[in-house]
Amino acid sequence: MTTDTALTAEQILIAAEEVLRRFGPAKATVVDVARELGVSHxxxxxxxxxxxxxxxxxxxxxxxQAHFELKAISEDSGTASERLQHWLSTLFAAKRKKALDDPELFATYLVLAEENSAVVDAHIETLVKQLAEIFQDGVERKEFKPAHILSTARAVFDATAPFHDPVFAATWSEPTADERFKAVWKLVLGGLKAK
Amino acid sequence: MTTDTALTAEQILIAAEEVLRRFGPAKATVVDVARELGVSHxxxxxxxxxxxxxxxxxxxxxxxQAHFELKAISEDSGTASERLQHWLSTLFAAKRKKALDDPELFATYLVLAEENSAVVDAHIETLVKQLAEIFQDGVERKEFKPAHILSTARAVFDATAPFHDPVFAATWSEPTADERFKAVWKLVLGGLKAK
Structure with a gap:
């Protein structure tokens, strides 16, 4: 039971996630969320x-939730190649964990993402900007060949789509998934370094 | 009206496509296909x-239908880089044309593909083998850096997924689609050539 005056947006969001998990995106209502918190709607x-x-x-x-960890990696010490590999493999691991640990909640979030495509677009833009920062740093350190920063960052994001886009979630438990990720990573890294 | 004895498998498949287009994958039946042809079920x-x-x-x-044109390209004259670019852009163009010219039929085929995942897997294997042949030829001509043939071919296929996997069809009419394809192609080509 949460007292009305102390109620925070964060508490509501946590309760809403729980309600969505329990009733599914088609049935969950604001009244359910209020009931979960013991407050009026x-x-x-x-x-x-x-x-x-x-x-x-x-x-x-x-x-x-995905941004904070990735942001820290993009600003880490180490070479740009190391940070890029760490960033991409962390993104893949985080998405895979969400998809496999709680498939029902993941499916719920796919429905919500479909409904809120502007939020998803902004999310992707944030991620591509982090990639762009790593890439730009790599160009300045002469690790990577100079190229248009944002379109190259977007290309890295696009080329690794099979390892972070939720539409591929069903393939992430396949035994070859890690090997395929490594092969794409090698190709991408070679492309960024190519003279 | 088709006489029963002359009926070929190809005629049935054409009629079945027409029936699927008209009634949708949920409602189309074998009796509808027979009626379309004027034969008994x-x-x-x-x-x-x-x-x-x-x-x-x-x-x-x-x-x-996609294989024949692509197969010819993979066996074309020209450098391996040229053939690879031609192959990938032809695949993208063909998929995009199908998705945009007849979205209903395309949606129907997505349902059929979901039902027949083994057929889809074999299709992807055929395409990856064509990529492998181009890549191997490029290695022999010293255009590309030697690497594991099949896993590199698969990496090229995976890295270009946003431009041939039907799950991305909704993005193929975006004005930036061609620019994004080119950026990924540049990255992939650089990766294949990288020393």
């Missing part, structure tokens, strides 16, 4: 003006 | 023992 609406706004914020929070 | 069953077998053959035919 108007208390929830004070933070999120509509069911759509709440679902958007839940999607945002889910996607943001 | 037993005439259809003589060629395809079940509805599932017919749908599998329709899927196979749809996927095979």
């Amino acid at each position: 108007s208390s929830v609406y004070r933070h999120f003006p509509s069911k759509a706004a709440l679902r958007e914020a839940v999607t945002q929070r889910w996607l943001d | 037993s005439s259809v069953y003589r060629h395809f023992p079940s509805k599932a077998a017919l749908r599998e053959a329709v899927t196979q035919r749809w996927l095979d």
Whole structure:
């Protein structure tokens, strides 16, 4: 039971995730979220003006969780190649863990992502910018060949799509997945270094 | 009206595609296909023992259409880099054309592909083998750096997935699609040539 006045947006988002997990994206309502928290639905609406706004914020929070760890890696010490490999393999590992550990919640988030494509686009833009920072640093250190920063960063993101785009989640448990990731990584790294 | 004795498997497959287009994959039946041809359903069953077998053959035919043109490109004259670029851009163009020219039929084939994943796996294997032949030739001509042939070919296929995997069809009409394809191609080519 949460007292009405102390209720935070974060508490609502955690409860909303739990409700979505339990009832699925088609059935979950704001009233369910309020009941989960032991508050009135108007208390929830004070933070999120509509069911759509709440679902958007839940999607945002889910996607943001990936950013912090990756941001730290992109600003790490070490060569740009090392950071890039670490960044891409961490992204793959995080997505794979989410998909395999809790497939139902993952499927729920796919529905939410479909509904909130602008949030997903902003998420991808944030990730591509992190890649761009690593790439730019690699060019400055003469590890990588100079090229258009943002379009090269996007190309790295696109070329590794089979290892982070949720549409490929079903392939992530295949025994060859890691080997295939390594082969693409080798190709990408060679492409960035190529004179 | 087709006389029963002259009925070929190819005629049935063409009629089945037309019926699938008209009724959708959920409703189309073997009786509809027989009616379309003006034959009895037993005439259809003589060629395809079940509805599932017919749908599998329709899927196979749809996927095979891509192979012939690509096979010819893989065996073309010209450098391996030229052939590889031609092969990848032809695959992208063909998939994009199918997806954009007739979105309903494309959606129908996505359902059929989902049902017949073994056929799809064999299709991908055929394509990766064509890529492997171009890559091997490039290594022999010293255009490309020696590397494991099949896993490198698979890496090229995986890295270009955003430009041939049907799950990305919605992005193929975006104005940046060609630019993004070129950036990935540049990265891949650099990776294959990298010393």
